[in-house]
Amino acid sequence: MEHTIKIQPLDPLMIRDGRPFGKTAGARAHTLDTVTPGVVAGTLRSLLRQEILNKDISVSTNKKGSPVSQITVRGPLYTLGESVYFPMPQDVGFYEPDASDQGAVTFLRRPVEEKEHQDEMGFGFLGTGVTGLHEDKLWPVQMPVELLKPLKSPPAYISADLMIRWLCDELNEEQWSKKVDSWGSTKQSSSFIEAFPKEIRTHTAIDETTYTAKDKQLFSTESLVLPPDLSFIAKFKTPEWLELTKDINQLHSFGGKRRLAHFQELTSTDCSEDIWTCPDAILQAVEKQTVTQQTTYLRMVLATPAFFSKGWIPGWLDEHLESTDKLKLDHQEQCPPLVKLKLRWACVPHWNAVSGWSYGAKKPKAVRRMAPAGSVYFFEVLEGDPVEFVRKFWLQSMSDRDRRLAFFDKEDGYGLATWGIWTPQKSKEDTQ
Amino acid sequence: MKTDNVIYMLHCMTPVHVGAGQGVGAIDMPMIREKVTQWPYIPGSSIKGVHRDYFRNNAGLSSDAYVNIAFGKESSGSDTDGGAAGALVMSDARILVFPVASGHGTFAYVTCPLVLKRLHRDLKATHMDMPGIHNILDKVNLLQKTALVHEDSKLLFQAEGTNSGSSTDTLSLDEFKFEAEKNPEFTEWASSLAKQIFPEDDTISQTMLTERIVLVSDEAFQYFVTMCSEIVPRIRMDTNTKTVGQGALWNEEYLPAEAILYGIIWCDTSLSGKSSLKNQDENLLSKLPDQAFLQIGGNATVGKGRVRCNYIQRGAAK
Numbered sequence: 001m002e003h004t005i006k007i008q009p010l011d012p013l014m015i016r017d018g019r020p021f022g023k024t025a026g027a028r029a030h031t032l033d034t035v036t037p038g039v040v041a042g043t044l045r046s047l048l049r050q051e052i053l054n055k056d057i058s059v060s061t062n063k064k065g066s067p068v069s070q071i072t073v074r075g076p077l078y079t080l081g082e083s084v085y086f087p088m089p090q091d092v093g094f095y096e097p098d099a100s101d102q103g104a105v106t107f108l109r110r111p112v113e114e115k116e117h118q119d120e121m122g123f124g125f126l127g128t129g130v131t132g133l134h135e136d137k138l139w140p141v142q143m144p145v146e147l148l149k150p151l152k153s154p155p156a157y158i159s160a161d162l163m164i165r166w167l168c169d170e171l172n173e174e175q176w177s178k179k180v181d182s183w184g185s186t187k188q189s190s191s192f193i194e195a196f197p198k199e200i201r202t203h204t205a206i207d208e209t210t211y212t213a214k215d216k217q218l219f220s221t222e223s224l225v226l227p228p229d230l231s232f233i234a235k236f237k238t239p240e241w242l243e244l245t246k247d248i249n250q251l252h253s254f255g256g257k258r259r260l261a262h263f264q265e266l267t268s269t270d271c272s273e274d275i276w277t278c279p280d281a282i283l284q285a286v287e288k289q290t291v292t293q294q295t296t297y298l299r300m301v302l303a304t305p306a307f308f309s310k311g312w313i314p315g316w317l318d319e320h321l322e323s324t325d326k327l328k329l330d331h332q333e334q335c336p337p338l339v340k341l342k343l344r345w346a347c348v349p350h351w352n353a354v355s356g357w358s359y360g361a362k363k364p365k366a367v368r369r370m371a372p373a374g375s376v377y378f379f380e381v382l383e384g385d386p387v388e389f390v391r392k393f394w395l396q397s398m399s400d401r402d403r404r405l406a407f408f409d410k411e412d413g414y415g416l417a418t419w420g421i422w423t424p425q426k427s428k429e430d431t432q
Numbered sequence: 433m434k435t436d437n438v439i440y441m442l443h444c445m446t447p448v449h450v451g452a453g454q455g456v457g458a459i460d461m462p463m464i465r466e467k468v469t470q471w472p473y474i475p476g477s478s479i480k481g482v483h484r485d486y487f488r489n490n491a492g493l494s495s496d497a498y499v500n501i502a503f504g505k506e507s508s509g510s511d512t513d514g515g516a517a518g519a520l521v522m523s524d525a526r527i528l529v530f531p532v533a534s535g536h537g538t539f540a541y542v543t544c545p546l547v548l549k550r551l552h553r554d555l556k557a558t559h560m561d562m563p564g565i566h567n568i569l570d571k572v573n574l575l576q577k578t579a580l581v582h583e584d585s586k587l588l589f590q591a592e593g594t595n596s597g598s599s600t601d602t603l604s605l606d607e608f609k610f611e612a613e614k615n616p617e618f619t620e621w622a623s624s625l626a627k628q629i630f631p632e633d634d635t636i637s638q639t640m641l642t643e644r645i646v647l648v649s650d651e652a653f654q655y656f657v658t659m660c661s662e663i664v665p666r667i668r669m670d671t672n673t674k675t676v677g678q679g680a681l682w683n684e685e686y687l688p689a690e691a692i693l694y695g696i697i698w699c700d701t702s703l704s705g706k707s708s709l710k711n712q713d714e715n716l717l718s719k720l721p722d723q724a725f726l727q728i729g730g731n732a733t734v735g736k737g738r739v740r741c742n743y744i745q746r747g748a749a750k
Binding site for chain 1: 436437452453464466467468475476477481485488514517521523524546549550553554556557558559696698700701702732
């Protein structure tokens with residue numbers, strides 16, 4: 001049975017990174033900028049583990065490869081008020097107002113198709129130039145001509161309504177600038193959420209005999225401060241042998257320093273299933289492009305960080321950057337892939353270092369570099385049914401399997417992807 | 433229903449200083465404040481530390497085994513003993529009411545809608561209810577210069593209204609005046625709150641709260657908690673000359689006496705289940721007394737940091 005859980009943090013959260021935090025004077029425990037899927041999945045499995053203990057079911061619950069550790073979890077997405085939020089897609093850039101002072105400058109990052117103009121345009125960077133590894137396959141991207149300063153505090157999360165419009169390729173630069181300007185002045189608009197601020201607490205250890213601070217035991221911790229109404233949404237499917245007797249509605253610790261969060265199951269009346277279903281508007285946009293255009297172009301935007309076996313390139317792409325038979329959902333092993341995609345370009349910011357704690361092995365997990373949430377991959381559809389593909393792969397994990405068996409990235413919800421369309425940009429010569 | 437959490441209420445009997453290190457402004461030793469709201473709070477780590485000390489010093493109340501299971505055990509350093517996390521998890525203590533000087537009634541217990549929203553969220557998470565809080569959140573839309581008070585409020589005085597000859601209920605907090613309204617929903621909630629914060633037989637404290645509690649707008653509350661904390665200048669005397677030591681003058685900031693905060697204690701039953709405790713000790717939360725007097729933060733030897741802690745458990749809405 002599938003369950004959608006709303007997680008409401010009650011205290012600032014510490015999502016530890018891989019840096020050590022031991023008994024060293026002045027040591028600081030750092031937090032990541034956002035909540036990783038591994039923390040959500042691990043906490044939900046701890047909740048289920050307790051359910052198993054209460055039911056006295058004979059299942060190994062705390063070992064590597066146990067049935068509990070392989071329960072598939074998807075998330076986190078974010079909710080604020082009634083709206084769902086996604087990480088900001090990286091194929092739109094915001095810059096400080098230029099000399100004309102017309103508000104924030106927006107630049108849409110789009111690959112340029114016309115290869116014959118590339119030399120004249122002076123491209124030769126971002127892996128698509130004369131010495132790039134994939135220069136014969138990737139298309140160059142048009143960048144701002146002037147040097148612009150990135151916006152000081154750009155939005156970090158985008159509402160589902162706006163994201164759907166963006167994935168339908170409906171927003172132009174002017175509309176983006178208006179949205180960002182109206183949000184930037186008050187931060188009250190429901191279109192965006194800013195990056196979560198971090199607070200730092202300084203701690204000492206008190207000697208229980210003298211009631212003074214212990215020598216050399218001054219340390220600090222860093223935590224994410226979330227907006228008061230912000231919650232995370234995650235989904236998991238319980239196996240047949242573990243049917244929950246009642247809806248989840250309880251407290252549990254979440255992340256480092258065991259800060260508290262409220263876990264509550266959403267029911268169908270809360271439209272919980274709508275969150276995980278591809279919106280009709282996107283399916284219609286894909287269908288329209290398929291029917292009216294000669295070529296269909298799909299965009300994959302990551303909602304959670306993804307582990308890819310080839311670094312930033314998904315393992316389901318071959319050396320020609322074309323998708324292989326690996327591009328299918330786990331439970332559809334026997335079916336042929338729905339589409340064949342060819343990567344044309346990608347917007348991938350600096351990698352995220354993602355680690356974790358293994359309760360089974362009682363030691364930290366290896367730190368791995370992941371493609372961050374918000375990364376955008378631009379594909380050309382070579383063959384197949386893109387509408388059916390987008391419907392089935394909406395918010396499914398696109399992560400690869402790690403060759404080390406300690407990781408369950410797909411089961412933990414890494415690499416959840418939203419899909420949309422895009423149109424190649426015309427080069428400046430063509431537009432003039 | 434199995435209860436694995438309690439709400440605790442902290443009533444500051446004397447000023448409390450949980451410091452945030454050295455300041456760079458006029459206040460040398462500021463108290464710790466929330467990053468975004470700038471509201472004062474007490475970290476969960478302080479709450480947990482003083483509770484551990486409380487149980488360690490009350491041998492009749494608990495055993496060493498209880499202390500280690502409830503509050504955690506440090507590793508002995510050997511490979512076989514990696515230590516253990518405590519089963520009790522304590523949230524930060526969040527501000528509930530903040531005392532502010534009042535022109536009538538001496539002082540007021542001030543709160544605001546955003547505080548009540550956070551309280552409501554926390555009560556919902558702990559399956560507890562507080563009569564009247566829904567009505568306040570649903571119906572009240574405070575203007576900048578209006579305030580809600582209990583029907584028995586002692587804070588009010590009559591001031592001339594805008595219409596000639598009429599007079600309105602008014603209250604004066606710090607240097608600001610508010611138009612006051614005796615609100616039945618707020619009265620219901622404040623009466624139930626008084627019973628939860630203070631012991632049943634402490635009717636004096638309960639009455640003090642209901643007569644002085646006031647709900648102001650979020651912006652007004654923000655001003656009071658950031659600008660009306662207690663600032664205490666301190667000096668250090670030179671033992672030989674009996675004069676102030678060189679450079680030994682500093683200002684400390686305190687959460688004033690009569691401030692009230694609240695938080696959550698959650699018991700991780702998966703950890704308490706491994707206990708080697710006797711049967712009567714198995715429910716770790718049941719060991720919490722009805723009320724405890726604790727010392728939190730710095731300057732205990734000069735009378736600071738004494739708090740009264742009440743525990744509301746087993747879904748106890750009164």
